[in-house]
């Protein structure tokens with residue numbers, strides 16, 4: 001990574017930094033065998049089952065991996081040494097939050113999915129959290145069955161290394177539905193953030209109008225699925241039922257957020273009577289309960305306009321620095337942060353917002 | 361039938377008013393707008409007074425007047441449906457009170473409290489200030505004009521003998 | 531702000547006319563399809579029942595004294611809309627007839643609706659122009675209808691819907707674009723529809739506010755698809771109008787697509803320029819429902835990012851409840867020339883009125 005030799009100007013000893021989206025990757029199904037009960041090991045090795053569907057980052061797509069992030073054996077993001085060097089050390093991060101996008105939700109056999117989630121979490125403790133004190137992790141849960149997901153949160157929720165429960169943005173039903181309450185209840189009880197992350201494969205099209213032809217469309221189009229989840233969480237009253245709940249939207253972009261705030265606020269003024277439990281402007285719920293990771297940063301060409309766009313969120317608290325390692329989001333480290341941020345806002349985005357949200 | 365909305369000459373001040381000017385209550389002209397029988401409880405009458413259209417509502421024998429222009433986009437507010445106040449503490453549980461006291465705008469459905477003119481879409485906003493109200497001959501009089509975000513203009517109404525009388529600010 | 535006192539002409543780019551009753555189409559249907567209509571009727575993708583806030587999604591004051599449904603009574607529409615606001619033109623977008631499972635039947639209904647529009651709307655009221663309703667899930671049948679009406683001055687665009695079975699950039703819809711290009715007709719994509727799956731990429735939500743307020747998701751889908759599939763390389767003169775989708779999501783989508791395309795352009799070598807370039811060139815937007823940001827400067831920035839002066843076209847959405855009033859729709863003061871363009875010039879040019 002030649003262009004990565006120089007550190008960006010905002011990596012300074014007096015500026016704490018927290019990277020809220022680093023991907024540690026389960027290298028193969030076999031990696032989890034030591035953490036799976038015998039019968040599941042036997043089943044996995046004799047049934048032809050290859051593991052969860054992982055179509056979110058096609059192997060050869062430039063977005064899927066930065067150059068030089070692939071360890072000698074295994075996919076990018078699977079080796080602690082390399083990851084430590086290229087993320088925590090490079091950015092001089094105080095903390096890095098691991099998002100293990102191991103989508104057990106794509107496995108329709110719910111008990112296998114639950115067993116894989118448990119195994120993935122035990123693997124995360126042993127191979128990542130126990131090895132590197134600056135890392136925090138996200139729980140893999142079989143959210144297609146909220147009861148088993150809640151059991152896993154119950155099992156691991158008090159482990160100090162886990163700060164988040166990770167859900168794929170693509171779900172069979174939007175997450176505001178009460179169906180998912182056991183997950184939010186358990187997360188809130190264990191003081192965990194719920195992270196909704198790009199990807200997943202729920203078996204339904206990734207848009208209101210069917211399946212896209214290209215990966216480009218699917219990736220760029222993910223923003224509208226995040227929008228559906230945000231609208232659902234607010235209108236279903238999830239935050240009224242769980243007033244302490246914090247939800248992070250990860251790798252979904254954020255420049256669309258202001259448009260959703262304005263639109264849903266406007267709708268609610270006329271349709272309040274259909275969801276009377278919403279007692280404040282929907283955008284207020286969003287500002288209070290939601291945080292967004294910075295990458296992918298879909299910036300307008302003019303940096304000044306970008307600052308004005310950020311201003312339109314009417315909140316300095318909502319953005320949290322992320323690199324999305326090992327995915328390729330920016331060409332030089334300097335581009336990882338919007339240009340020309342006022343110092344106070346820069347501090348908030350780099351670390352303070354995440355520190356408060358994840359209580360680090 | 362509603363009349364023509366002007367020649368559309370000026371497409372201007374496009375900002376919905378965030379505050380409506382309050383009107384002094386001490387300069388009033390009295391107008392007889394209806395007999396009491398004309399507006400039974402739960403009914404309304406839309407009247408034209410000094411060039412302004414007003415809705416006069418009878419809620420359980422008390423009369424209230426509201427300016428027939430929605431502070432949002434100017435719809436004939438008073439032609440809207442009457443409803444109650446729907447509240448909820450927990451999703452899925454509904455508390456329905458004050459039936460017939462809330463006016464839903466004909467266009468975008470914003471809800472207004474007929475008694476105060478206050479909009480209900482932002483209940484978190486502080487309750488608007490009340491103004492002194494004149495009472496005549498022991499008759500019931502509506503509350504006065506309110507200040508606040510998106511408040512519909514209300515007018516004093518009193519029942520004088522058998523007549524509904526509106527105090528119009530001059 | 532002082533009024534300019536200048537009369538600004540208004541063209542309403544989104545008015546909904548509807549049938550007095552299903553039988554209204556009988557004169558325009560063959561015996562076979564009349565029978566079919568009575569016996570079976572339209573069948574669509576059931577399962578998207580989002581109870582609304584109001585019957586027919588209509589303005590409470592839009593029910594004609596004649597007892598007909600909102601939008602079904604021309605005289606009342608003239609009085610309440612066209613005359614009351616003194617419109618120069620209005621574009622009719624009937625929200626029926628384009629979709630359904632039995633495509634032969636849908637084609638017959640679409641044809642009938644177009645005939646009915648000429649007979650009962652645009653002929654008696656020349657200020658009204660109509661959109662060609664087409665059975666859009668079948669490119670060939672849809673193209674047939676466009677060929678039938680393409681030269682007819684009563685029609686100014688082809689009408690599609692935001693929620694379709696597949697994203698509109700896919701080949702199955704290209705016949706529609708080919709035909710529209712032939713007559714230089716813009717294609718309107720209107721709010722609504724029920725695609726083949728749930729109404730969001732995250733599954734089926736619960737409430738009308740999610741259905742109605744979530745519609746920009748479908749519009750984003752269609753813009754992404756049309757741009758990335760190379761439709762505009764194939765049909766360089768094709769123009770789209772996004773109707774009733776709002777517009778605040780449009781600029782962020784430009785940046786999002788550009789950002790993603792920079793890394794992934796090898797997947798779509800047919801694209802010759804930035805996605806945002808195609809968006810700026812080929813899309814117009816109707817204004818309603820106008821976003822209402824808390825601060826006026828936000829709205830001003832949005833108009834600037836959108837190139838609203840050239841691309842935004844005023845619409846009321848009459849007789850629907852989310853109607854925008856011509857004099858109060860925009861939460862800002864528009865400069866007189868911008869106002870003129872948005873209120874009518876842009877539409878007059880695009881629709882060649």
Ligand code: FES
Nearest residue numbers: 430432433465468
């Ligand atoms: S005009 Fe919009 S709610 Fe009354």
